[in-house]
Amino acid sequence: MSLIVHKYGGTSMGSVERIRNVARRVAKWHAAGHQVVVVPSAMAGETNRLLSLAREITPQPDPRELDMIAATGEQASSGLLAIALQTQGVSARSYTGWQVPVRTDSSFTKARITAIDGDRIRADLDAGRVVIVTGFQGIDPDGHITTLGRGGSDTSAVAVAAALEAHECLIFTDVDGVYTTDPRVVPEARRMSVVSFEEMLEMASLGSKVLQIRAVEFAGKYRVPTRVLSSLTDPLIPLEEEITSGTLITFEEDEKMEAAVVSGIAFSRDEAKITLLAVPDTPGVAYSILGPVAAANIDVDMIVQNQSVAGTTDFSFTVNRNEFQRTIELLKRDVIPTVKARELVTDDKVAKVSIVGIGMRSHVGVASLMFQTLSKEGINIQMISTSEIKTSVVIDDKYMELAVRSLHKAFELDQSPTEKA
Amino acid sequence: MSLIVHKYGGTSMGSVERIRNVARRVAKWHAAGHQVVVVPSAMAGETNRLLSLAREITPQPDPRELDMIAATGEQASSGLLAIALQTQGVSARSYTGWQVPVRTDSSFTKARITAIDGDRIRADLDAGRVVIVTGFQGIDPDGHITTLGRGGSDTSAVAVAAALEAHECLIFTDVDGVYTTDPRVVPEARRMSVVSFEEMLEMASLGSKVLQIRAVEFAGKYRVPTRVLSSLTDPLIPLEEEITSGTLITFEEDEKMEAAVVSGIAFSRDEAKITLLAVPDTPGVAYSILGPVAAANIDVDMIVQNQSVAGTTDFSFTVNRNEFQRTIELLKRDVIPTVKARELVTDDKVAKVSIVGIGMRSHVGVASLMFQTLSKEGINIQMISTSEIKTSVVIDDKYMELAVRSLHKAFELDQSPTEKA
Incomplete structure (x- = not known):
């Protein structure tokens, strides 16, 4: 039995039917005896809808209020996922950033996580629950809601995995891993089964949009084994198959990795x-x-x-x-x-x-x-x-x-x- | 200078343009030297949209998660109103129920307010800010988000007014007051300028939808002077005119009121x-x-x-x-x-x-x-x-x-x- 963190992006959470699929996949991991924490993004389009409302009022809205507004997207999707899991017979509970709490600095709209208290999550996991933690957001020292900026849910997931010393952080996304280059440009591009943290960092910062660079940095700092894999497969594919799919970001340089001069x-x-x-x-x-x-x-x-x-x-x-x-x-x-x-x-x-x-x-x-x-x-x-x-x-x-x-x-x-x- | 609580319903908050109008009205009160706390509902249709998503997953969603989802509507509208006020040059800050905090029991989807801590609001008011408090929601003793049920924002507004010992609680709505009966049935129905708390209680419980019965009960318990008035007037109508419009719910029985045998x-x-x-x-x-x-x-x-x-x-x-x-x-x-x-x-x-x-x-x-x-x-x-x-x-x-x-x-x-x- 391991503690696993799952992260699902906006596309994976994009409709009630897709949220049901996420619940099926999570339920499968839970049924296999794993403790699962899920970090979902807002439903696709929701964050943009909310920010557009604010920008309709003024092109330069107050960042503190913008975070108040934007944070609601993940709160709603997290509640929906909890309900979908319960419908599958899985005990589940959702928490916002401030409920965990996920502590951040006060840089509204681009806050950085300073600490995560894992006690509340652990208590629920020990009670047999799947715990859902809203991505993208936290609470600052004065009790204001903050968000981590675009793609912040990746960072949330890795940070939660670090705080809980999770066995692995699975970033479910709409690609099936990290490629040697963009397959749309080079059809022969090959998925890497393993990539080093340093390489991933360069790939992320150089325009490979698979994983947010801050999430990669966090994974590196706390040595969180992080895997990028597809949320578009059948949610009920065998666990043994899923567990080795995608691309694993590692911190150990073995001979095989040395062999690849350019990844x-x-x-x-x-x-x-x-x-x-x-x-x-x-x-x-x-x-x-x-x-x-x-x-x-x-x-x-x-x-x-x-x-x-x-x-x-x-x-x-x-x-x-x-x-x-x-x-x-x-x-x-x-x-x-x-x-x-x-x-x-x-x-x-x-x-x-x-x-x-x-x-x-x-x-x-x-x-x-x-x-x-x-x-x-x-x-x-x-x-x-x-x-x-x-x-x-x-x-x-x-x-x-x-x-x-x-x-x-x-x-x-x-x-x-x-x-x- | 008085402390006034304004409450605006979902229709008044129904679009960016309407939120701008609310901001204009609030700014007018603020400019006249009043301390103003605003309690907005979610944008019209938003709460239904959120609950429909949950009910699409299952007809009987978990009440705790339902509150997690539903509470986001007011959080977003509150942030939008803060931005709209700032755009008018008014310093403003929004708070969720848990930030105030508005404490409730744990009856998810129909929680009752047990206490409101006014310190944080007062500090902002004293700093010259308009304070926006999300209607409809609070936090239970275990730190879970709760909602007060349909129309709960009326209750939130009156409760906030009671906690702050506000001079008056203004319930802005899409009718211009309390009538002797429904004007759609009796065209001769007349707006009452004053109605006693007890009468209002009976009117509210008997199907007059102007003000939620729990809000009336709260107003009575804490003797909060509460006025029902129109949000459809020009937001810049003179304050002297607005201040005496609508229907005031009072707790003092004077001769005039005795004269009205049936109200x-x-x-x-x-x-x-x-x-x-x-x-x-x-x-x-x-x-x-x-x-x-x-x-x-x-x-x-x-x-x-x-x-x-x-x-x-x-x-x-x-x-x-x-x-x-x-x-x-x-x-x-x-x-x-x-x-x-x-x-x-x-x-x-x-x-x-x-x-x-x-x-x-x-x-x-x-x-x-x-x-x-x-x-x-x-x-x-x-x-x-x-x-x-x-x-x-x-x-x-x-x-x-x-x-x-x-x-x-x-x-x-x-x-x-x-x-x-």
Whole structure:
């Protein structure tokens, strides 16, 4: 008998019939003797409906009240799931974030979990109940309702699993696992049965939407074994089959994992590139440029600064394409007059492609194979950025699919690790 | 400067535009220097939508989970109202029942308020904020969410007003006050500017849907001056005008009130009559008949038992028409074999008509005028029941409108108290 946390997304909870299916699946786990805690999202579309009502009143609603409103979506879906479970003869009880309580800081609409009290959940589990905990929300030190931001239910689930020292956290979603790259771009993309936490972190932050990056961070921090698997299978598929399906995020590096030098290709088209040419290279220039950008709450992704030549340097960075115009205006107004760059060069038609693999740590020539592959295809690399386990390049966005496909083939990701060995 | 509680129903909160109007009205009171607490209902239709989802899963959902689900409607509307107020430049904050907290017993779906802690609300009021408190809900001693049942927001508002010792509780609704009878039946029906608590209690319990009976009881217990008034007027009508509009429920009997012998005519068509003929009249017979009915959670309204003749008595009572079939089955199975009634006579085509007036206490001949009026119209009275301030009759339901109209005229309710004097 193990303690298992299940998380179901908005699509899985999208209608009464789907909630019934979730209940069937949970009941199956419960009947097999497991203690189950379920963290559901709001019914698909509900959070958007609620936020639209608020934005109809004003484009900039008060975050505290926004959380008050948005938190109701998960509260309702959790109650519905409890009822669906009871209808299947399973004793079940739902709790909101504040009832558990799930304690957070006071950053409304993007709060961070600080602590979870597992006592109440454990008492119900020990009484034989399935416990449902609303995803996405918590309570701050002053007793206000907070939400964790978009996709926060993933984080809730992993955090609950950590607090209860669960055997595994199962993230049920509308894909059947983590792939070497997006199967819509590369039909040969292969589902990984295991992925390391570090790789998952890079994949998540690089635009692979399977699992929220904060959830991955949480899983890493507390070493919560987390599995991404499909909620679209028959809810009554045999437990033995389900228990090994999907992709498991692990924290142990065994030989098999070392063997995979590159595990996956991540990519993102939501990029825009900004370069300040010939900036006089004085100490603090990076801060002079990016300080005002950060202060305006604009998220900067890649940052590249080259060796200075004749006392000046070229400084490039990427931002989300939605923030492109705002960033340019800001730079022209607040930055360029100060740092005295010669020229501003911008391009919002770029894409970022990254190879990710824990094996890169100990293997040379990985980046080189990437550059060679792109060169063969005649794709010009505009920016390069590397970390221990990934190499990212910025390229013209019209070549993005071509780059992903050729890299996927070059690193033999269409073959299973066994075939390669 | 006074502390005023406003309550707005689901229709008043029914859309973003209507919520804006509520905010305009509240802002007007706030600008005039009043401390305002607002208790809103859920947006019209929302509670039904939520309960339908639950009933789609099972016809008999768990009450605890039903409350979890239903309570979200007011939480969302409260947040929306706070945002709308802020947009008007008014500092505002919304609280759920558990945040205040509004403490209740554990009778899910029909909980009763046991205590309200006013500290948190008072602190916000003193900081210059308008405070919004979700209607309809509270928290039980174990920290579960409870709801007060249909129309519970009226009770919430009056209870909050009592806890804060508010100057007045304003129930904004889609009618402009309490009438001598339903204007749809009697076009001459007149709005009362003042009605006594006792009369309101009788009016509310007799089918006048303006204000929930539990709210009236609460108002009486804590002597909360409560005013029923229209939310359909221009939200910016002058405060002096609004402050005296509608109908005020008072606890002081002045001469003017004594003058009105009969204040209003209440009626209800949801009645069904059941008579057990020739029941052997032994001690405890009433309990033998009504005990099983109460145990089956069927609400009994009027009860009439006549003087026994030759050791037997006829025992009549009325139930809601929806419970008619169930009551008959129950009587045939569990009651009649025991009490040995000779015959069961039933009629589900009856209506109840009542005259209500605090002046009846000290005036003779009031009931007599009622019987005379009905007799003149050829309406047969099937049952009579009286209390200190009302007289109710059960009649064939096809005569209901005729009875109400003729009684309204006979008691000169179409004329203002001044005209009569």
